Amino acid sequence: MAPVEVKENDVCVKMLAAPINPSDINRIEGVYPVRPQPPAVGGYEGVGEVYAVGSAVKVLSPGDRVIPFPPSFGTWQSYIVKDQSVWNKIHQETPIEYAATVSVNPLTAFAMLQDFVRLNPGDTIVQNGATSIVGQCIIQLALTQGVHSINIIRDRPGADGVKENLRKLGADQVYTESQLEVKNIKDMLGGLPEPVLGFNCVGGNAASLVLKFMRNGGTMVTYGGMSKKPVTVSTSSFIFKDLSLRGFWLQKLMSTDKASECRNMIDELLYLMHDGKIKYEMELVPFDDFHSALDTALGKQGSRPKQVLIY
Amino acid sequence: MAPVEVKENDVCVKMLAAPINPSDINRIEGVYPVRPQPPAVGGYEGVGEVYAVGSAVKVLSPGDRVIPFPPSFGTWQSYIVKDQSVWNKIHQETPIEYAATVSVNPLTAFAMLQDFVRLNPGDTIVQNGATSIVGQCIIQLALTQGVHSINIIRDRPGADGVKENLRKLGADQVYTESQLEVKNIKDMLGGLPEPVLGFNCVGGNAASLVLKFMRNGGTMVTYGGMSKKPVTVSTSSFIFKDLSLRGFWLQKLMSTDKASECRNMIDELLYLMHDGKIKYEMELVPFDDFHSALDTALGKQGSRPKQVLIY
Numbered sequence: 001m002a003p004v005e006v007k008e009n010d011v012c013v014k015m016l017a018a019p020i021n022p023s024d025i026n027r028i029e030g031v032y033p034v035r036p037q038p039p040a041v042g043g044y045e046g047v048g049e050v051y052a053v054g055s056a057v058k059v060l061s062p063g064d065r066v067i068p069f070p071p072s073f074g075t076w077q078s079y080i081v082k083d084q085s086v087w088n089k090i091h092q093e094t095p096i097e098y099a100a101t102v103s104v105n106p107l108t109a110f111a112m113l114q115d116f117v118r119l120n121p122g123d124t125i126v127q128n129g130a131t132s133i134v135g136q137c138i139i140q141l142a143l144t145q146g147v148h149s150i151n152i153i154r155d156r157p158g159a160d161g162v163k164e165n166l167r168k169l170g171a172d173q174v175y176t177e178s179q180l181e182v183k184n185i186k187d188m189l190g191g192l193p194e195p196v197l198g199f200n201c202v203g204g205n206a207a208s209l210v211l212k213f214m215r216n217g218g219t220m221v222t223y224g225g226m227s228k229k230p231v232t233v234s235t236s237s238f239i240f241k242d243l244s245l246r247g248f249w250l251q252k253l254m255s256t257d258k259a260s261e262c263r264n265m266i267d268e269l270l271y272l273m274h275d276g277k278i279k280y281e282m283e284l285v286p287f288d289d290f291h292s293a294l295d296t297a298l299g300k301q302g303s304r305p306k307q308v309l310i311y
Numbered sequence: 312m313a314p315v316e317v318k319e320n321d322v323c324v325k326m327l328a329a330p331i332n333p334s335d336i337n338r339i340e341g342v343y344p345v346r347p348q349p350p351a352v353g354g355y356e357g358v359g360e361v362y363a364v365g366s367a368v369k370v371l372s373p374g375d376r377v378i379p380f381p382p383s384f385g386t387w388q389s390y391i392v393k394d395q396s397v398w399n400k401i402h403q404e405t406p407i408e409y410a411a412t413v414s415v416n417p418l419t420a421f422a423m424l425q426d427f428v429r430l431n432p433g434d435t436i437v438q439n440g441a442t443s444i445v446g447q448c449i450i451q452l453a454l455t456q457g458v459h460s461i462n463i464i465r466d467r468p469g470a471d472g473v474k475e476n477l478r479k480l481g482a483d484q485v486y487t488e489s490q491l492e493v494k495n496i497k498d499m500l501g502g503l504p505e506p507v508l509g510f511n512c513v514g515g516n517a518a519s520l521v522l523k524f525m526r527n528g529g530t531m532v533t534y535g536g537m538s539k540k541p542v543t544v545s546t547s548s549f550i551f552k553d554l555s556l557r558g559f560w561l562q563k564l565m566s567t568d569k570a571s572e573c574r575n576m577i578d579e580l581l582y583l584m585h586d587g588k589i590k591y592e593m594e595l596v597p598f599d600d601f602h603s604a605l606d607t608a609l610g611k612q613g614s615r616p617k618q619v620l621i622y
Contacts, residue, residue, distance in 0.1 A: 223549075223550060225545075225546025231549070232544075233544070233556070234536075236536075237558070238534075238556065238558025239534060240344050243558065244556065247551075247554065248549075248550065
């Protein structure tokens with residue numbers, strides 16, 4: 001390829017780290033309705049350091065730590081040249097693996113907790129897929145708001161250790177799906193109020209379990225479908241229980257006027273991360289090991305932490 | 312039973328007509344979560360004539376035509392004594408079979424068209440169960456607001472005649488379920504904009520067909536489940552299509568502060584009925600034939616018009 005010219009409003013950023021998210025893989029698979037023109041570079045978020053700036057760029061200087069926001073295509077490359085408006089300066093001391101991963105999963109958690117129901121301290125939320133990074137962020141963000149969480153995980157070997165880890169993050173209740181095959185779900189609330197808000201990233205039975213917990217008039221938000229099974233809802237859930245079912249897609253939110261609110265959420269998240277109030281496990285992988293990191297991200301090594309490429 | 316005393320604020324009404332609604336039968340079957348203390352009298356709406364009033368009653372006089380509003384238990388009896396606040400005077404010239412049936416099905420249609428999405432002239436709604444009285448009222452009410460309707464009916468012998476009848480009421484498009492097993496549902500819009508609002512009273516495949524028609528960001532309201540099958544929704548309907556799924560239950564609405572708005576909707580409906588702008592088929596049955604009317608309402612005689620008991 002020919003060298004890229006740095007125009008007067010452009011900034012050239014040397015990338016430092018970028019994750020492999022499930023949504024990156026979905027994009028490459030063509031699952032998403034919005035697609036870039038091929039050939040295209042993968043990767044939707046990351047962190048870099050300003051390497052060079054165009055003549056009209058005032059607010060950024062070489063050495064600044066930046067993230068692309070709104071997140072955008074092409075972070076899986078060593079150097080990126082884009083208009084200065086794309087780059088947002090962040091504090092140098094933010095750990096790079098958190099800076100690289102804040103804009104997709106943690107932001108999804110933050111935005112979903114704000115967008116649908118006004119939560120008050122003492123309220124309860126319920127979610128499935130609680131071990132995902134979005135799930136872990138929901139637990140920790142709820143905790144910072146005084147909101148309780150009921151968490152549903154897959155039945156799996158070592159479930160007790162997984163539960164213990166989620167409790168350490170602040171989860172009030174953690175159940176495997178099979179534990180919830182009970183007649184009276186209220187017995188599983190452990191004294192918490194019935195959830196006013198639920199999150200579903202699994203579908204199938206795991207979504208039904210979220211609905212089972214919800215209080216009358218509650219809202220369940222679907223943001224993923226890991227089981228590849230649809231959501232099935234009884235007529236009485238709608239009519240007598242007055243449940244609302246909604247969906248969330250970060251990429252769509254970014255195209256609305258809420259994108260600027262999201263910028264503030266990112267700042268808040270980076271602050272909480274710096275403070276140790278939001279954490280999740282990641283595996284830092286040199287960029288040269290991209291292929292094995294991709295295999296790991298695709299689940300070929302079993303359950304493993306999120307893969308973050310270090311350039 | 313001992314004679315009922317007419318206290319100073321009571322009104323004794325001689326019932327003239329009351330329908331047998333599917334919801335009346337559901338209540339007797341115990342399907343509904345709210346139940347009267349047995350022994351109880353069935354029937355949830357109807358029309359009557361004031362027979363006697365208590366000494367403190369000023370606004371009603373013997374001979375006045377009244378309906379109970381909010382609708383309440385016990386209209387399947389010859390005389391009813393209740394507090395004056397329960398009885399709403401209506402115009403004498405309203406046909407009694409419409410006065411007797413306005414408070415449940417037509418009101419459901421009216422409230423659902425108002426409660427969820429702000430409709431503008433030129434918008435489209437889509438519904439299944441379009442031959443039900445609620446369905447027929449939705450078509451006619453939409454028409455009065457300049458809103459188009461796409462209507463889905465069961466495959467059945469004589470479907471062409473049913474379609475023709477619905478078109479005469481104002482339906483823009485009418486399809487049987489099997490006609491909609493097509494790859495591109497947009498071909499079936501017939502030039503109408505994609506529906507912003509959908510109504511589901513069937514569940515199962517018929518609910519999926521409503522969802523298939525909906526435009527991005529649309530809302531589907533479930534108010535019945537005639538097939539006894541749940542609603543099944545793909546993950547992408549929530550995430551990429553941003554559909555909202557809600558429920559409607561008239562009895563719950565009546566317990567909120569929207570009940571007084573409903574009183575105005577009843578007046579508007581009675582006006583439209585008097586004007587011939589809302590009509591539906593009914594079968595008037597003498598009260599003595601209650602048992603055969605009940606069998607008919609239960610579907611034992613096949614598809615038949617709504618049974619309205621005349622006292």
